[in-house]
Amino acid sequence: MRIIILGIFILFSLDSFSQKLDFKVLSNEIVLGKSLLDSSEIKGIEYIFPERIEEIYLDTITGFLTVQLRKLSKNGKWLDNFGNILLYDLNKKKLKWNKKIAYQTSDLQQFSNTLIYTTYNNSYCLDIDNGNELWKVKNDIYFVDPKHNIGIGYRIKSLSGNKDELEGINLKNGEVIWKKELNREYTWNNIFYTNDSTLIVAAAGLHSINIKNGSGWDYHTITGKKDYTETIAKNVAGMALGVLTGVGVVSTGHNLVRDIVSNVLLDSLNLYLSSKDQLVKINKDTGEVIWNHPFQGDLQSKSSIFTNDSLVFMINKGYAYMGNRKLNFGTPFIAAFNKDTGEQKYLSLINVKDDPILGFHILDKEIYLVFKNRLAKYSQETGDLVKEISFSEQEYGDLKYFVGNQVFGTNENGDLRNIIQSDTTKVFVFTNNNKIVAVDNQLNITKTIDFEDLNIYYLKTKDYKFFAKDKLTLIIDNEGKKVAEIEATSKAFLIGETLYDRQENSFFAINLTEIINKD
Incomplete structure (x- = not known):
């Protein structure tokens, strides 16, 4: 019965995908800001789509804008x-084509004018001019190299399930150009280039892949745990929630714990990785x-590793993932x-049950750790606990993470200043009640800042910096002079001299030619 239902659903989804619906996109010129130098208006074009925008991709060469629409429930809680x-087509202000997408089972990737639509382990290359299928492969394409026009992914060989044979696909015609065995039972954790044609894939280890022919070395290790029966029932509940929210479960088994692995460190000659069984240098x-x-x-869980002088440091966080659900796992x-x-120089266990490390920060040769309702600091030299303090959940809320360098406040003169650099003797922690607390070296809270009063530094050009506070962006030149205010969020991006942004069901194009100079 389950197979029959699945088959019906697949047929329904593919049929829906091919249906054509009529959509209207409205466009009009509006004022979206002002110059702070001469008070002149800054105008832009607003493109209004019939539904909420989930994802966008802009190809500035053609002027084609790919938009994925996805509604929220009436109460705003579910997707x-x-x-x-x-x-x-932004240039002609014309809708070229539209197609259905099932977000729980499908994915769209775009690289320049190459569109790859993947659903039920089949990938389709779509004609960007009309949305028609150019070719199809029985392969779930994971990654695309746009320079070499090659996609890589796994092929389903039988009804028995997924295989671990990775294929390189020529995106011009869908032909397989190479094959390689690569274990994916714990999913992929990372992928990056070491040169223009060599990839490193972190998946149950580390794997070097020449994108042109699939050759390369393999290092195998364990980055998950199977048959974790203690949390099966909770995971099933998480899967049900995924159905409601439209968020899919990424693990390959309902009782599989994943992400028992660190980030990958790369220096000029070597790679470093921590997994369930070992820390390794390759x-x-x-x-x-x-x-x-x-x-x-x-002991192992999700971890972070970093180097300093002659040492590799490791922060084992005490959590992992089952599907998309975070769970306490291992020992911090x-x-x-x-x-x-x-x-090993030292290993300092943090024996507090079910209280994982949420973030870390290095200051004055001490490692600061943030937990849900406490802060601790350890000597970076010896690993010894220096001090620890608990915080009132009722007064401060739950602690979340240390604030990064992109957060700016306003000083007494009204100028923006990086809050970390404003007092380098303190650390700053974000809480779940939208507050930032400043903490001194004795772990005492000296100041509380409302997050809504802060600005996010999100974009830089040769001559200008862009700061967002909610839906307003402030542009400042390198001398600190305020140049312009524009209605744009921290999601905005700059191509040439045009700033693009999306909010709800609107897409904005704001010409800044009169404001900024070309880089």
Whole structure:
């Protein structure tokens, strides 16, 4: 019965995908800001779409705007599982085509004028001019290299389930040009380039892939845990929630814990990775393991690693993921290892049950850790606990993470200043009640700042910086002079001298030619 229902749903989804619906896109010129130098108006064009915008992609060469529409429920809590893809010509102000998309089972990727639509392990290359299918492969394309016009993904070979044979696909015609075995049972954690044709994929280890022919080395390790029966029932509840919200579950099994792994560190010669079993240093060109430090028991969880001088530091956070749900897992600890030999200098366990590390910050050779309702700091040199303080949830809310360098406040003269640099003796922590607390080196809160009073530094050109507060962007030159105010959020992006932004069901194009100079 389950197979029959699934088959019906697939047929329904593919049929819906091919349907054509009529949409109207309105456009008009509006005032979206003003110059602070001469008070002149800054105008832009607003394109109004019939539904909320989920994703956009702009190809400035053609002027084609790809828009994915997705409604919210009436109460604003849930996302619809179904939506629409629209291809709109900004130059001619004309809708070229539209198609259905099922967000829970489908995905759209665009790279320049190449559109890849993937659903039920089939990938379609769509003609950007009319949305028609150019070719189809029985492959779930994970990643696209636009320079070499090659996509990579996995092929379903039978009804028995997924296989681990990765394929390189020529995006011009859909032909397979290479194949490689690559384990994906714990999903992919990262992918990046080490040169213009070599990828590193972090998936149950590290794998080097020449994008042109699939050649490369492999390092295998364990980055998840199977048969984690303790949380099966909770995970099933999470899957049900995913159906309601339109958020899919990414694990390959309902009882599979994933993300028991660190970030990948890369220097000029080597890669560093921590997994469930060990911390390892690998030659990035050959895949040779230079050293590995094994871990005992089930301490490991999601972690962060970084280097400083001759040491590799590790922050083991004490959580992992099952599907899209975060769960307490492993034991929080901090550790340090010799960068050349892998010898452990120290390992400091943090034996507080079900209280994972949410973030860390390095200040004056001390490691500050933030937890849900407490802060702690450790000596970076010895790993010893220096001080720890709990905070009232009722007074401050839940602590979330340390604030980064992109947050700016206003000083007594009305000028913007990075809040971290405004007092380098303190750390700043964001809470879930939209407050930022300033904490001194004794872990005492000295000041509380409303997040709504702060600005996010989100964009920089050669001569100008862009700061957003809610839906208003302030442009400042390199001398600190305020140049313009524009109605744009921190999601805005600049191409040439035009600033683009999206809000709800509107897309904005704001010409800044009279405001900024070309880079």
